[in-house]
């Protein structure tokens with residue numbers, strides 16, 4: 001991975017309020033910009049990209065636009081705002097077609113053109129799935145799996161898999177196409193996930209975090225779900241009582257122990273029976289986690305082989321864009337620097 005160019009950000013004088021998000025469609029050269037005051041401003045870029053012509057404004061939200069998505073096939077502009085509203089507008093007439101109130105401010109927005117499902121990830125950690133019609137929508141389901149707010153969403157329309165990144169440092173892969181309700185957690189960051197991108201041709205997920213880490217996940221690998229944590233009043237290995245188990249403590253005159261859980265088998269174990277750590281890449285744990293002693297012995301070196309590669313972008317990434325045709329990744333950071341990376345050595 002090599003850096004190609006560095007650009008510093010500049011302000012745009014066209015806009016009535018600070019820009020909060022944007023969406024660019026290369027085919028129509030349409031640039032939709034969400035603003036701090038709730039407006040979406042639309043521009044058409046000239047062929048040489050040297051001129052921007054204002055087209056129209058949508059009064060989409062009461063306050064800051066948080067996410068924006070232009071769907072060329074349906075001529076829809078989808079957006080979410082600080083006002084906790086999801087809205088969609090007709091990009092031809094500029095008319096508002098409908099809206100939906102989300103449980104919290106949205107910070108992830110993806111759309112499946114084929115089935116017209118929209119995925120909205122919000123600050124409560126929930127992902128809401130709506131089916132959109134021309135002028136109304138119905139709630140399909142909600143996904144709850146994160147312990148922190150959703151910060152990014154990414155949809156793979158081919159495998160029909162949704163990836164959600166969160167401030168809880170994890171990415172969850174929701175396998176919708178598999179129809180088995182599988183949700184796999186990917187643990188490879190030390191700080192909150194800021195952006196996700198998917199390279200369809202190589203089946204690699206790119207996740208970027210506040211820690212500056214860029215992790216490239218091989219999604220061809222068959223991963224397993226993490227087990228449910230088992231409940232027990234005593235260690236499921238050595239049978240010593242946990243500290244709340246007063247009866248057994250009294251009967252056997254033993255001191256109660258703290259309960260831990262083995263990440264591989266889910267058993268409730270004491271600290272002594274789970275003193276070792278291991279990475280379990282096939283369960284999404286790229287970092288070392290607590291495992292019980294018997295699981296530690298059972299995990300082979302082959303199973304410990306990483307299924308992701310780790311890179312340091314050396315800035316706090318807030319936004320990424322991946323250009324699959326050239327294999328370039330654009331990252332912009334809180335340091336006001338935009339970096340362009342040649343990903344071809346690692347995404348191939």
Ligand SMILES: [Zn+2]
Pocket residue numbers: 235236237238239240269270271272273
């Ligand atoms: Zn034990």
Ligand SMILES: [Zn+2]
Pocket residue numbers: 262263264265266267291292293294295296
């Ligand atoms: Zn175990």
